[in-house]
Amino acid sequence: MISRLLIIPLFFFSFIANAEDVKDYKAEYLYETDKFSVTGIREFSSKNDTKIITFNAKTSVVKLFFESAFDIKNGSVLSHKYTANVRALLIRRNQTIEFDNTNKIIKSYGMNEWEKSHDKDFNILDPLNAQVEMRFNVKRMLDSNNFDSFKIALQDIRNGDIEVNTYKFSKMSKYEFKGSVYDSVVIKRVREQDSRVTEYHLVPELGFLILEVIDIGSEGTQILKLQNILSLG
Secondary structure: OHHHHHHOOOOOOOOEOOOOOEOOEEEEEEEEOOOOEEEEEEEEEEEOOEEEEEEEEEOOOEEEEEEEEEEEEOOEEEEEEEEEEEEEOOEEEEEEEEEEOOOOEEEEEEOOOEEEEOOOOOOEEOOOOHHHHHHHHHHHHHHHOOOOOEEEEEEOOOOOOEEEEEEEEEEEEEEEEOOEEEEEEEEEEEEHHHOEEEEEEEEHHHOOEEEEEEEEEOOEEEEEEEEEEEEEO
């Protein structure tokens, strides 16, 4: 349950003119599980050349804070630091992961402490910024009219293992938001190792905005859904 909780709330959106042009935003999302629901604020900002995504939600029994710091270079995401602080029911987690991209060493501090080195020729992403990379790939998919699957390498925050996830085009659909109906792209990620399927609904007309994420696994169903766009640009 702990690892799932850290992954599902962490979905990112913004308007994309191109892979280097990701604009600041602030939005409200509803996160629902079989055990609780909470509304939180997701914010994206730029500090010099570094991009920052945060998700902050708090009730009397649930407190979630996530932050990812990264760069966007040559149309790809380059991880720097990922932080997760969670208090929900009986769950407690404080963890920070640092990415040394020069020496290809990744270190985790807090609840799960580990150090991993890798010689992979691709970028290792965290649960937040992986969604930025996914959206870039979906945009390229439609621009090129090539609907082949694509892969993203994620760090398992529990033990540091690298997991290469495959994302597949599912269908073109319709999505209603605030009284308007948009054409949407549905992308699925299937994790055969734990019988888990995650479905993403993106709207090209809104800069490949992720409006909803539905995650179904052995531990239950979790949903993240956009409620309000508070600011853009």
